[in-house]
Amino acid sequence: MPVQIALYCVAALLATSVLGVATSRTQAGTPLVYGICLAASAVALVSALAQLLAGGATDSTLVLPLGLPWLGSHFRIDALAAFFLVVVNLGGGAASLFALGYGRHETAPHRVLPFYPAFLAGMNLVVLADDAFTFLLCWEFMSLSSWALVMAHHRDPENRRAGYIYLLMASFGTLALVLAFGLLAGPDGGYGFAAIRASGHPATMIAALVLVLVLLGAGSKAGLVPLHVWLPLAHPAAPSHVSALMSGVMTKVAVYGFIRIIFDLLGEPSWWSSMVVLALAGITTVLGVLYALMQHDLKRLLAYHTVENIGIIFIGLGLALAFRTDGMEWAAALAFTAALFHVFNHSLFKSLLFFGAGAVLNSTGERDMERLGGLIHRMPLASFAFLVGCVAISALPPLNGFVSEWLTFQAILLSPELPQWGLKILIPVVGALLALSAALAGACFVKAFGVTFLGRPRSKHAEKALETDRFSLAAMFLLAALCLFAGILPGFVIDALAPVTQSLVDGHMPAQSTLSWLAIIPVSESRSSYDGMLVFVFITLSALLSVYAIHRLASHALRRAPAWDCGYPDPSPLTQYTASSFAQPIRRVFGAVVFRARERVEMPPPGDPSPAVLHVELRDPIWDLFYAPVAFAAGFAAERLNHLQFLTIRRYLMLVFVLLILLLLVAAIWL
Amino acid sequence: MALIRDFAVQCAQMLLVLALAPALTGLTRKIKARLLRRRGPPLFQPYRDLLRLLRKEAVLAENASWLFRVAPYLIVSATWVAAALIPTFATGLMFSWSADLIAIIALLASARFFLALAGMDVGTSFGGIGSSREVMIASLAEPAMIVIVFTLALIAGSTQLSTIAGFMGSPEVGLRVSLGLALIGMIIVALSENARIPVDNPATHLELTMVHEAMTLEYSGRHLALIELAAMLKLLLYVSLIVCVFVPLGQAPPEGSFAAYLAGALAYLVKLAVAGILLAVFETAIAKMRVFRVPQFLGAALMLGLLGMLLRFVSGGF
């Protein structure tokens, strides 16, 4: 039954996409399309949530006679799919609600409205798919519809370049996944997931190859370093609600693909597969946040930060893999729960932050932080919601980001019991990298919020900003409230995740909602526990107590005066700290090594009134190490092969003749 | 009845840390002055300073936002909650299990987050300097602290402070290498987080040398009183933490008698006094480092913590 409901919602979304083509140029098109998307997402969300909370005991499947004739299309909702459907539809619903307000300012609605419902439908279908063909088809559909959305504002050459690179990486990823499924199904196996599960464990070599291919395919879509390069180009180029969906939801669909193949279909992976995942994830985490710190475009900063959070999710997944192969199911359940909790949390606060960036873009027309500032006075409600998002993403208690980080740390503390030497050396390093990225994320969001919303306005646009509309604010506050809920009542989320971990790692965390005072205890009380509700209550109580004490004991006098200026009043808001100046200490400490950051000041000679110019030069190490050589090699090979176009007739005949002889030789030797 | 008694003891701890924080700062200042052959301010001068600030008019910059006014309260409450969760005279208090060491560090991180935002709020260069340097120091001090917490948790088998204190007090703990590394690392982090020499000078107001003072430059009156109180609470927190983990003598066990609590409180006072004197001597004996030597200093703490953690992973004997 739940499968049918989900498929009806998908059909509604596809129909809305067609409707979008028809009505996009009319006035009523935007509210109509986004309204129907909101309704469809809400229905799918409720249905998936009901199935998840019911324990996921019954999987519902459906086979439709579409697609390949001997295969059909299989659709199935089990506990894992139910959880990811919740994530996808929550994000989709919030984005549709936001777009009801934001979409009114869209300059090219005919390029956005038809593809947006298709994108939502594609993401839902990937999670629902139960055989390889449907999975790949819907994966490509999702990629193409999001590509169309990235190219919505195609007149900007930056966006065109972003779309080109995105298309390249998406095709590469799908190719890797096609090969992976081919290896899993085997020479005469079936492509249905049930058939793949039933076919038993593949050989070690095949399993290793499948892991590498899935890391390339799903990892590139999720944003693992070094395959992340498309993400900071494509996510900012799309309209803001689509950016929120791409960062907050589509990357999670990629994580779903990884979990489905590696944890479910592959059977028992070998222990070193967790080492590969952990090493990649650790590097991803730190590099992502360092990149984010160097940015001054608000949306690009958020996109790079997504890379960091994907790293955190994959650290949890890698730990779960390591524990599972060593038979420590309860520890694997903890690590897996931490990863899935972070999936949920990240979709919430990253969407919230992108909505905030979209609100700022709408009000001021600027994405560059160096031209914003002082928006807390002009857009008080939007800035409050953005602040909640910043606090949540910096993993500060009592909000939800802290809970998933805490659970990941607890999983790391369980890992000395793993016997393998490689893991014993790797996991402390990964733990230190995770701690480093958490601190740097806090720095990044102090910069993002401080430069954009605080201080004085740095341009005319920022001075004249207006508050955003009610729908956008409603979407942002809804997500902020969910962040707080997940932070102070984490036990409920953990219990909702129990059926998912049970089905995939054969273990689940002990029941949390029944514990006294709503605490969460991952292993045992003497070992560690955390009570989000109590911490929240304590902070509130002590804040109220201090307010009361100040009210009784202190003077109430208040006076406004100009800011302290050491006797040299500075009229220009340009003298305040910019994003680049804020990041300068961190750029000097970390950037010199990682990005070969160089700063150069062009100072005019004395008497010359022209301004001094500061140049900051950063080199992207991944681009220099991986992509530039590949691009160069591709160009070089193409250059060489171009000669084949200009041969004489005799040479062409020679070519055909040589190949024929080779083919006959091969046939002679092999047969 | 037992519930009310436990609740009373927990409240007593919360009030004790609040009451003792200015005294620790006062003691440190007095000893530093004496070592420099000055008479120094009286021991209880910080209390008088706070009262004086409370009675003054608060002056706000013209473009200060609501965040600027709310931040001192948030900072004080987060720091106070964190400080109240560290066992001082007794372990195993009523709410001590609600937040472990990692949560305590994260609470301090939220206090610092809001302080850095408050520094950026008015839009002057001073605030920007303070906030950007503070987040640079924090970006290395916080991971160092978390890795040190990991090392301690791997030795004691728990991140819960009461359990760690109990383990450290028991005869099972030996003279471990990783404990020594954790101690040195924690002292380095404590010096950085509390803006002490050699990392930052708590008594300066020159913009080239200040970090914490730069962020709070625009605050005055009752807001400044709250922020100063938060800084004193933070110093008390770190001293209590080091003392609770590495010198857990005299702490009353959970459900102890009144006499045990009293003895624990006395022992705590003695430990605080000794720590304050040692801090003052250390600060007088050493010079402040230049700002970009601080990341190397904290990087060394991170390496020590990582080394301790690695040693614990590799073998239980370390």
Next chain:
Amino acid sequence: MSGHLAFDLAHLLAGSLVLASFMLLYQDRLYALINVYAGHALVLTLSVAWQAYIQNAPHLYITAGLALGFKAIIIPVALRRIVQQLGIHREIETVVGIGLTMLAGMALVALSMVVMLRVTGAAAPIAREDLAFALAVVLLGLLTMVTRRNAVSQIIGFMSLENGLVLAATGAKGMPLVVEISVAFSILIAFIVIGIFLFRIRERFDTVDVGAMDQFRGERR
């Protein structure tokens, strides 16, 4: 309990020697480096003395005395005089930043842990872990030599490497006194020879920066 204490204290002293090697990597001024080296030798003395106590090997007391006399007192004083007389630039130039050097040091410690603990599976635990620390000190001494441009700091790296060897030998309960004395004397001779060379190099080239000396070699690669 006393066996446990012996174990722990030996570990603590060996770990302190690794810590002192890290501090050698951290210094960026020449006099501070010489002082830390004196501390390094002092920790070695304590470690060897403790080993002498728990192994009941009186000849190790002599080794400890030699370490204290030569390495903690005489050699640092001599180095300080050399630095003064040569007027060597008193800051140490490193090849890569201190942060990267410390990271490399961490990786070397991890490597020596892994190698030693896997290879010596059958030996007594106290000896294994001491050997792991000793190998770490040796590797860190080599790292110090490799990442410094100044010849005096390279000498100190070399001496700290030798300290690591002494730690290994005493921990493994094997080094007879004769070998120890001959090793110590050969180190002393090497030190004197290097000192003489330093004076001659300074006379000819006016610097002891090894990077500058590369330029005088003539052939270019």
